[in-house]
Amino acid sequence: MHVDAREHDQASIRTDVCIIGAGAAGITLAVALMNSGRRTLLVESGGFERTTEHDLLNAAETPTIGGGYLSGSRVRIFGGTTSHWTGFCLPLSAATFAERPWVPDSGWPIDGTELHPFYERACIQIGIDPWDPDACDPIPSPELPRLSLASPSDEFETRVYQIRRRTHFGDQFRDMLTEADDVTLLTHATCTELRASERAVDHALLRTLTGKRIEVQANAFVLATGGIENARLLLASTQGRPKGLGNDRDLVGRYYMDHPELLVGEALLWPGWDLDLYAGHRLEDRLVQMGAMFTTTAHQRARGLLQAGIQLGRAGSRWGNPQTHATDHAVAAAAFWLDCARGGAREGACVPSAQKTSLFVRSEQAPAPDNRVTLAEERDAFDTPLPRLQWRMNELDCVSLQHTVQAFGDALLREGLGRLRSFLTHTDLRHVDTIYGPSLTDEQRERINLEQRPTILVWGHHMGTTRMSDDPARGVVDRHCQVHGVDNLHVAGSSVFPTGGAANPTLTIVALALRLADRLRTARS
Amino acid sequence: MTDSLDADRRFVLRALACLLPTMACARTSLPPLELWPIPTAPVPTAVFVLGRQYLAAHPEENDLGTLRAALGLDVPEPDPGTIDDFDGAIRHDLQTRDVVELEGWQLSRTECRLYALATLTLTTPARVHSPDARRRP
Numbered sequence: 001m002h003v004d005a006r007e008h009d010q011a012s013i014r015t016d017v018c019i020i021g022a023g024a025a026g027i028t029l030a031v032a033l034m035n036s037g038r039r040t041l042l043v044e045s046g047g048f049e050r051t052t053e054h055d056l057l058n059a060a061e062t063p064t065i066g067g068g069y070l071s072g073s074r075v076r077i078f079g080g081t082t083s084h085w086t087g088f089c090l091p092l093s094a095a096t097f098a099e100r101p102w103v104p105d106s107g108w109p110i111d112g113t114e115l116h117p118f119y120e121r122a123c124i125q126i127g128i129d130p131w132d133p134d135a136c137d138p139i140p141s142p143e144l145p146r147l148s149l150a151s152p153s154d155e156f157e158t159r160v161y162q163i164r165r166r167t168h169f170g171d172q173f174r175d176m177l178t179e180a181d182d183v184t185l186l187t188h189a190t191c192t193e194l195r196a197s198e199r200a201v202d203h204a205l206l207r208t209l210t211g212k213r214i215e216v217q218a219n220a221f222v223l224a225t226g227g228i229e230n231a232r233l234l235l236a237s238t239q240g241r242p243k244g245l246g247n248d249r250d251l252v253g254r255y256y257m258d259h260p261e262l263l264v265g266e267a268l269l270w271p272g273w274d275l276d277l278y279a280g281h282r283l284e285d286r287l288v289q290m291g292a293m294f295t296t297t298a299h300q301r302a303r304g305l306l307q308a309g310i311q312l313g314r315a316g317s318r319w320g321n322p323q324t325h326a327t328d329h330a331v332a333a334a335a336f337w338l339d340c341a342r343g344g345a346r347e348g349a350c351v352p353s354a355q356k357t358s359l360f361v362r363s364e365q366a367p368a369p370d371n372r373v374t375l376a377e378e379r380d381a382f383d384t385p386l387p388r389l390q391w392r393m394n395e396l397d398c399v400s401l402q403h404t405v406q407a408f409g410d411a412l413l414r415e416g417l418g419r420l421r422s423f424l425t426h427t428d429l430r431h432v433d434t435i436y437g438p439s440l441t442d443e444q445r446e447r448i449n450l451e452q453r454p455t456i457l458v459w460g461h462h463m464g465t466t467r468m469s470d471d472p473a474r475g476v477v478d479r480h481c482q483v484h485g486v487d488n489l490h491v492a493g494s495s496v497f498p499t500g501g502a503a504n505p506t507l508t509i510v511a512l513a514l515r516l517a518d519r520l521r522t523a524r525s
Numbered sequence: 526m527t528d529s530l531d532a533d534r535r536f537v538l539r540a541l542a543c544l545l546p547t548m549a550c551a552r553t554s555l556p557p558l559e560l561w562p563i564p565t566a567p568v569p570t571a572v573f574v575l576g577r578q579y580l581a582a583h584p585e586e587n588d589l590g591t592l593r594a595a596l597g598l599d600v601p602e603p604d605p606g607t608i609d610d611f612d613g614a615i616r617h618d619l620q621t622r623d624v625v626e627l628e629g630w631q632l633s634r635t636e637c638r639l640y641a642l643a644t645l646t647l648t649t650p651a652r653v654h655s656p657d658a659r660r661r662p
């Protein structure tokens with residue numbers, strides 16, 4: 001059933017499960033709870049169409065990131081940010097879940113294997129092939145060939161993204177949810193506060209831009225409003241808890257992470273590279289596979305690095321615009337000649353030609369308590385304080401990126417597979433501009449390409465602000481995504497990630513939501 | 526000096542002889558994004574371009590004796606089989622971060638010295654950008 005809150009005439013609603021936020025996480029949960037014998041209320045701030053007044057609710061202060069980062073990277077609409085995500089999917093690597101002594105505050109309370117069955121279900125939901133847990137590439141549908149993956153050296157492994165384009169969860173599940181008997185989708189209702197008694201949320205306060213107020217009482221509440229709003233709502237829920245709900249230890253909003261991405265250089269690659277795979281291999285109309293070379297865990301451990309994946313830009317693609325320099329042809333010819341003599345340029349790959357590609361890196365960020373969401377002075381239309389994000393690249397983030405690029409250049413040279421020209425050699429990444437990726441104009445992109453001036457791009461992977469830990473002193477939610485000390489409140493979404501790995505978050509968000517749904521289905525009322 | 530020049534030339538040419546069969550066995554691959562013809566001539570002139578650039582940036586090595594010593598070729602009859610040793614030397618350069626930047630391209634010190642050696646032995650005059658040559662009217 002669908003109800004527009006602006007036309008709802010009752011001041012209160014009673015339900016079994018109240019999910020706040022209908023994006024990737026909220027919709028997945030609601031669908032998975034169908035036919036569970038529970039009544040679910042799915043509360044969404046926006047409607048089926050995007051409007052300026054709802055977009056304004058995403059206003060935020062982001063002093064260190066340009067391009068309207070937090071307003072651009074979130075959409076208040078049924079379907080949430082999946083209405084304009086790119087569709088890159090990849091499970092987090094096993095190392096992401098482990099405690100890594102060289103990454104402070106790393107380690108999930110759950111093992112990666114615990115997520116395998118949920119990853120499989122998440123893939124089916126998104127319409128992609130599941131990954132073999134022991135391999136790096138998806139198990140292809142029977143009619144598709146398995147990709148032959150190569151990597152330059154032991155330090156890197158190729159892992160394959162699947163990109164399912166135009167997977168708008170709102171479009172995909174609207175009919176199913178609005179026709180379900182046991183789900184009520186309440187649109188245009190913004191949750192402004194959760195009111196809790198001793199150990200549980202009593203009710204959620206919903207408001208519409210037309211001035212209506214609705215109170216929701218439920219046995220279980222799930223916060224699924226995205227990585228920024230999840231923290232903002234907890235911080236703004238101060239009744240009886242001046243520091244905010246679930247924030248006794250001052251952890252809510254801290255450890256914010258995104259995946260910094262950077263054009264880092266260009267490479268001359270000798271024949272033998274399957275650039276078609278690395279630059280995107282179209283399988284069907286809306287499905288593309290794309291390889292990226294990730295540093296192996298052994299290499300990360302040996303060098304104390306965060307995870308990172310190197311992508312190759314095809315000439316003509318957005319970042320595939322490598323410039324030609326005077327020395328390029330000489331390096332191509334001389335180094336190729338030498339590598340053939342060294343026996344490096346592999347297996348008779350000595351077609352006398354070189355390919356030039358752009359290189360960009362997408363990297364993990366170390367969880368850092370000072371990268372955090374707090375509440376600003378300024379308020380929105382509901383008088384709720386705006387979120388303010390304090391974010392910067394820290395030492396480990398910068399060193400890791402530099403070393404990853406260097407290691408890739410070294411691997412090319414050592415193995416006789418090509419040569420690298422780095423844009424980072426004389427750059428201190430701590431002082432490089434950071435911009436919301438999609439806000440770049442063609443002109444800005446062209447300038448970055450031309451001037452080879454490193455610019456950090458972030459895409460709106462909002463992670464870490466309600467991190468998961470079994471220890472309430474180290475995390476906001478426990479291994480089941482339940483807020484410590486609040487029995488009936490769970491959090492869904494990437495805000496629960498203690499570390500972000502180097503893979504895009506949404507597949508994992510969906511997997512975790514499916515896992516949470518299983519828990520809620522079996523929980524006693 | 527002439528003897529060692531001949532020895533170097535022999536070394537480079539014999540190394541090339543090892544190389545030529547590999548150059549011949551072309552394999553089909555996906556159409557490259559940007560196809561640059563690379564000369565299959567015994568020594569691409571590009572080697573000399575890089576060799577000259579390296580020597581210009583490192584005039585202290587612009588001398589056969591110094592280069593030969595730096596490459597471990599200061600033995601009477603260098604063995605072209607040492608191409609494997611060069612491979613090892615290149616790996617060692619990377620381990621010790623002895624990397625040379627030519628217009629941003631990351632090359633190993635040994636590889637640059639090999640280009641320089643080829644330049645000094647296979648092109649004339651033997652000294653590239655020599656201060657003497659520049660002084661001539």
Ligand SMILES: Cc1cc2nc3c(=O)[nH]c(=O)nc-3n(C[C@H](O)[C@H](O)[C@H](O)COP(=O)(O)OP(=O)(O)OC[C@H]3O[C@@H](n4cnc5c(N)ncnc54)[C@H](O)[C@@H]3O)c2cc1C
Binds near residue numbers: 020023043086088
């Ligand atoms: C340009 C771009 C490209 C991206 N590409 C990729 C990609 O290729 N791969 C990938 O994995 N990820 C990608 N992402 C990230 C991806 O979109 C998010 O990870 C995902 O949408 C998060 O899901 P979510 O449900 O947690 O949050 P959202 O999808 O943001 O949904 C949150 C929902 O909650 C609602 N809401 C917010 N506040 C309230 C409130 N107070 N009350 C009621 N409702 C509320 C919102 O309106 C929204 O519908 C991309 C993001 C951007 C911006």
